[in-house]
Ligand SMILES: Nc1ncnc2c1ncn2[C@@H]1O[C@H](COP(=O)(O)OP(=O)(O)OP(=O)(O)O)[C@@H](O)[C@H]1O
């Protein structure tokens with residue numbers, strides 16, 4: 001569905017995207033992860049033909065981009081990182097206007113509006129103004145707007161950033177429904193749980209490069225020990241010196257916390273119980289551990 | 302800029318953009334028309350009646366007629382300029398409506414052609430409203446001749462719409478537009494014969510005035526108001542077309558650089 005080879009984009013002196021290769025199959029949900037400024041949004045803009053790459057090739061739904069970007073965009077629905085609903089229009093009018101940009105007749109869009117509103121959970125808000133919508137409603141309307149022309153593939157740039165858990169779950173349900181209908185989804189996100197839940201495969205980008213690619217579970221198994229014990233409290237430094245190297249397969253001190261990666265958490269916990277001043281959290285390792293291991297813990301901006 | 306400079310690819314896809322602006326405008330059409338009319342009317346009637354009685358006829362027409370003809374061009378220019386400056390800028394920069402449209406199979410060429418034709422439509426309305434006042438007050442020479450003012454007004458709207466889009470493309474904020482008014486629009490109003498004949502100016506300024514688009518607009522509109530065929534029609538029409546088209550092409554390149562880099 002999407003084939004990218006050697007994609008490169010430079011802004012000034014910085015290479016924002018560096019030799020990126022991507023393959024997304026029909027019907028799958030592909031996650032693009034990466035710290036702030038990793039180049040996720042720029043990559044999506046390149047894929048849509050909204051900016052020209054310095055080198056590399058893109059084939060989207062079998063159509064060459066940027067050469068035939070207009071035709072390719074016919075097949076794609078986009079949820080941008082920042083909402084850009086039309087504030088001068090009501091909910092329904094937003095959908096009608098957006099359909100016209102795809103060359104759809106008024107009748108064709110009108111016929112789809114009830115279904116789209118139902119999908120977005122906005123059936124009773126058809127005539128509301130955009131300013132009256134909550135953040136979650138706006139995001140759902142943006143998603144419905146992206147579906148107005150019934151695209152084969154969806155690009156979602158951080159679709160649930162800034163939403164409360166209820167709103168996120170609603171969006172996830174919607175996306176699962178679309179996947180079940182056979183749509184292809186490319187999704188960027190900073191939420192590891194979101195990627196773990198939705199993505200069949202994902203790539204982690206850093207400084208415009210693909211650091212790793214694979215299915216979420218496979219990545220966790222390949223890169224991280226099965227369990228993590230996070231330890232903090234009085235006397236941590238002494239305990240770390242005395243036990244970390246022997247009890248943990250790998251350990252990392254970050255600020256006032258020790259991250260102890262292990263295959264046998266019970267033995268770590270037994271040792272910790274002897275030091276009541278220390279507190280700990282025991283959990284299975286997750287995608288976030290992979291992400292932090294591969295991209296480091298430094299802030300990006 | 303050079304990299305982004307190429308001939309626009311015009312297509313009918315600009316129509317949904319025009320239509321979008323029209324539908325929004327329609328919601329507030331009446332106040333918008335009144336607002337468009339109020340300012341030029343006040344000037345025209347205030348100055349025309351107040352000053353007109355003190356002044357002799359100019360080229361055989363009353364000062365009120367003279368001023369009315371200038372106001373048609375002036376008001377059209379303003380309507381187009383305000384639309385592509387403030388309104389287009391809020392759609393492009395503040396509301397990011399253009400970004401949303403670009404995610405559809407639309408190009409910047411389409412969007413800006415939609416904006417330009419919309420600004421032309423709005424200024425056409427503005428010019429025709431002043432024309433209606435001219436009809437109402439009987440300030441014209443030959444009614445049928447004044448109908449030619451309608452295409453002239455559309456042309457003037459196109460010209461200043463295209464020019465204004467260049468400002469839109471380079472502006473960081475609304476405040477920036479004040480420069481355009483202070484440095485371009487206001488001098489033009491004073492140099493191009495809206496309020497007094499260009500022949501009153503020193504020769505040097507007269508030769509500057511001959512190059513300015515508003516002069517060409519007024520040279521077409523004023524004779525038509527008093528019922529004469531304008532001189533050098535082809536020259537004036539060509540000049541207005543060139544200013545407008547060049548503005549559109551340059552604005553397109555600058556906006557590509559701004560949004561699609
Ligand atoms: N138009 C532009 N001009 C110059 N630099 C840009 C432009 N767009 C993006 N950049 C830079 O390119 C880098 C990548 O930006 P991009 O928006 O693609 O990152 P991202 O992965 O989407 O980040 P985030 O998670 O914060 O959304 C950043 O350093 C950004 O400052």
Ligand SMILES: [Mg+2]
Pocket residue numbers: 040041042081157
């Ligand atoms: Mg981004």
